[in-house]
Amino acid sequence: MTVHVDYLVLGLGGMGSSALYHLASRGLNVLGIEQFGVAHDRGSSHGETRIIRKAYFEHPNYIPLLQRAYELWRELEQESGQELFDPCGLMVAGPPEGEVIQGVHLASRLYDVVVEMVPAAEATARFPGFHIPDGFEATYEPEAGFLHVEDCVRTHIECAERQGAQVYFNEKIQSVTVSDQVIEVQTEAQHFTASKLIVTAGAWSSACLSALNLPLEVVRKVLFWSPVKQPVYNLDRGKGGFFFDMPYGEFYGFPSLDGVTVKLAEHTGGELVADPSLLNRELLESDVPALSRFISEVMPGLKPDPVRHAACMYTRTPDGHFIVDAHPQNQGVVYGAGFSGHGFKFASVIGEILADLATKGHTRHPIEFLSANRFEKL
Numbered sequence: 081m082t083v084h085v086d087y088l089v090l091g092l093g094g095m096g097s098s099a100l101y102h103l104a105s106r107g108l109n110v111l112g113i114e115q116f117g118v119a120h121d122r123g124s125s126h127g128e129t130r131i132i133r134k135a136y137f138e139h140p141n142y143i144p145l146l147q148r149a150y151e152l153w154r155e156l157e158q159e160s161g162q163e164l165f166d167p168c169g170l171m172v173a174g175p176p177e178g179e180v181i182q183g184v185h186l187a188s189r190l191y192d193v194v195v196e197m198v199p200a201a202e203a204t205a206r207f208p209g210f211h212i213p214d215g216f217e218a219t220y221e222p223e224a225g226f227l228h229v230e231d232c233v234r235t236h237i238e239c240a241e242r243q244g245a246q247v248y249f250n251e252k253i254q255s256v257t258v259s260d261q262v263i264e265v266q267t268e269a270q271h272f273t274a275s276k277l278i279v280t281a282g283a284w285s286s287a288c289l290s291a292l293n294l295p296l297e298v299v300r301k302v303l304f305w306s307p308v309k310q311p312v313y314n315l316d317r318g319k320g321g322f323f324f325d326m327p328y329g330e331f332y333g334f335p336s337l338d339g340v341t342v343k344l345a346e347h348t349g350g351e352l353v354a355d356p357s358l359l360n361r362e363l364l365e366s367d368v369p370a371l372s373r374f375i376s377e378v379m380p381g382l383k384p385d386p387v388r389h390a391a392c393m394y395t396r397t398p399d400g401h402f403i404v405d406a407h408p409q410n411q412g413v414v415y416g417a418g419f420s421g422h423g424f425k426f427a428s429v430i431g432e433i434l435a436d437l438a439t440k441g442h443t444r445h446p447i448e449f450l451s452a453n454r455f456e457k458l
């Protein structure tokens with residue numbers, strides 16, 4: 081039997097849970113289908129926390145989207161009564177001429193993002209527990225912080241369900257058929273036709289949208305929780321997040337939430353993953369050295385070996401920018417993919433944008449820089 085739905089969301093991770101919420105909030109008939117459970121740990125949206133910040137060194141074009149993302153996270157908190165965002169602040173340190181520090185300055189100048197410059201001589205006193213390398217510049221963004229990642233996904237889904245969205249978990253979509261006439265989705269159990277389809281499949285985007293040949297690569301990333309030797313990183317003592325542009329890679333982390341460990345990771349690097357369903361989740365010997373070196377050089381209050389880890393995936397585009405667009409053969413199919421390891425903070429606004437594109441074919445948000453046709457010349 082074929083079931084027809086008006087709006088079908090494929091994948092209920094970071095972006096899909098938000099798209100589901102925005103469609104349901106508009107009173108639309110929407111069904112979300114997810115191959116795993118609610119806020120699961122098999123994709124890209126798990127591991128307790130995600131950094132959110134506005135001094136966006138990746139590109140200032142993201143800042144208007146971030147301003148809306150902040151508003152929407154706050155609105156979701158109000159609607160649900162759930163605390164999702166902790167504005168604990170963020171220290172960013174690196175060589176003054178490096179892309180990261182230069183990008184922070186540019187964002188702050190163009191969009192009046194509040195960023196404090198911390199002279200090198202004061203940095204170590206200002207951020208106890210960190211050894212800021214010689215010649216580095218440090219900045220501090222007081223309105224940055226972190227999101228509770230699983231709670232964000234769960235809250236979007238719960239609020240969407242309260243507004244009438246239907247959801248199927250533990251049901252994998254096996255095929256998607258798109259022509260100019262019809263949108264069909266086959267799961268293990270059922271066959272659907274949909275008036276509109278929103279594809280938010282994370283690391284599985286290439287498989288779900290194979291006809292588009294999206295230039296995506298999936299890489300394995302490992303999060304560490306390292307034990308604290310001194311209580312200098314505690315959130316309850318007012319500590320914030322951190323991001324370091326080191327000569328051998330970019331490293332970031334969070335204040336200690338439990339008082340005994342700090343979560344941190346390397347943003348750069350990562351091995352290619354051939355099949356996201358077969359991701360190696362064990363801690364490998366090769367995962368440890370770069371992070372241990374960073375801890376030894378920069379965070380003397382931590383022990384270098386992790387007591388806990390989690391494996392996760394980045395889905396990268398060649399330029400590191402997201403792809404948010406419609407299917408060239410059928411504008412009723414819209415998708416968000418390639419969030420390149422920095423997408424979660426935007427999930428609230430990406431859901432709104434995908435809902436706009438699916439319902440009206442356009443959005444008021446400035447997303448031209450995220451269109452797929454920028455890769456046509458590759």
Ligand SMILES: Cc1cc2nc3c(=O)[nH]c(=O)nc-3n(C[C@H](O)[C@H](O)[C@H](O)COP(=O)(O)OP(=O)(O)OC[C@H]3O[C@@H](n4cnc5c(N)ncnc54)[C@H](O)[C@@H]3O)c2cc1C
Nearest residue numbers: 091093094095115123124125131253282392419423424425
């Ligand atoms: C270690 C790590 C740290 C990060 N840190 C940050 C950070 O600090 N700040 C930040 O902003 N971003 C960060 N990111 C990036 C951010 O988390 C991701 O960009 C974002 O979570 C991607 O969301 P998504 O919806 O595209 O993917 P996902 O959340 O993985 O969702 C995709 C969903 O689609 C489902 N799916 C796929 N195929 C099918 C199918 N055939 N049938 C049914 N369901 C299907 C999957 O099961 C999954 O639930 C980090 C990412 C990682 C891995």
